[in-house]
Amino acid sequence: MARRTALHCGLAFVFLCLHLVxxxxxxxxxxxxxxxxxxxxxxxxxxxxxxxxxxxxxxxxxxxxxxxxxxxxxxxxxxxxxxxxxxxxxxxxxxxxxxxxxxxxxxxxxxxxxxxxxxDTNDNSPQFKEDSVKIEIRESAVKGATFLLNEAHDADIGDNAVRSYSLQQNDHFKLNVKTKGAGRKYSELVLDKKLDREETKEIVLLVTALD
CATH class of the missing domain: 2.60.40.60 (Cadherins)
Structure with missing residues (x-):
């Protein structure tokens, strides 16, 4: 008799759960x-x-x-x-x-x-870890030499994350944009014209991350 009662209680509990949710x-x-x-x-x-x-x-x-x-x-x-x-x-x-x-x-x-x-909405702008970086390049660097730049980070995901980078027009460098695993974008400077220290000791470049 006790077993039968316990079985009925178990069935009643399951029945209640099915109606609760x-x-x-x-x-x-x-x-x-x-x-x-x-x-x-x-x-x-x-x-x-x-x-x-x-x-x-x-x-x-x-x-x-x-x-x-x-x-x-x-x-x-x-x-x-x-x-x-x-x-x-x-x-x-x-x-x-x-x-x-x-x-x-x-x-x-x-x-x-x-x-x-x-x-996700595009409500965050890409940010570089540092506002400026200094890269030392020898005058003997050959045309086509590459220099890896810091990656920008965006709190957004997918199509709203960093999509590309741009480089302000200048006489010596161009920019290559590449893709890492999971679609993350990064960039590198490419020397497009040999450097002449006597002519120019310092070059200021502006790189922008785009989302």
């Missing part, structure tokens, strides 16, 4: 969207009528008590931005950046997981 819904948003921006209509996407949202005290919650980045408008059923999302601060350079939120309905308790995929 409902299906996921996913959205894709750009980072840094303004507060109040509409992400999507979660009521329509979950086939919930507006009366149900109010009657069952719908609210947005989080799985791990983290930041509530969105809220729900009970009058329209829209999921809206409640706090701006900084993708770089949240996910650094990870390719996939997902914010997990929950739509909670009461009486009876019902939870819908919300996955918000945060897309």
């Amino acid at each position: 409902s299906g996921d819904v996913s959205y894709s948003v750009l980072e840094e969207m303004k507060r109040g921006s509409v992400i999507g209509n979660i009521a329509k996407d979950l086939s919930l009528d507006l009366g149900t949202l109010s009657a069952r005290k719908a609210r947005i919650d989080t799985e791990d008590s983290s930041v509530k980045y969105c809220g729900v408008n009970l009058n329209t059923g829209e999921l809206i931005v409640q706090q701006r999302i900084d993708r770089e601060a949240l996910c650094a350079k990870r390719v996939s950046c997902v914010v997990k939120q929950e739509l909670v309905l009461e009486n009876p308790l019902e939870v819908h997981r919300i996955n918000i995929h945060v897309q």
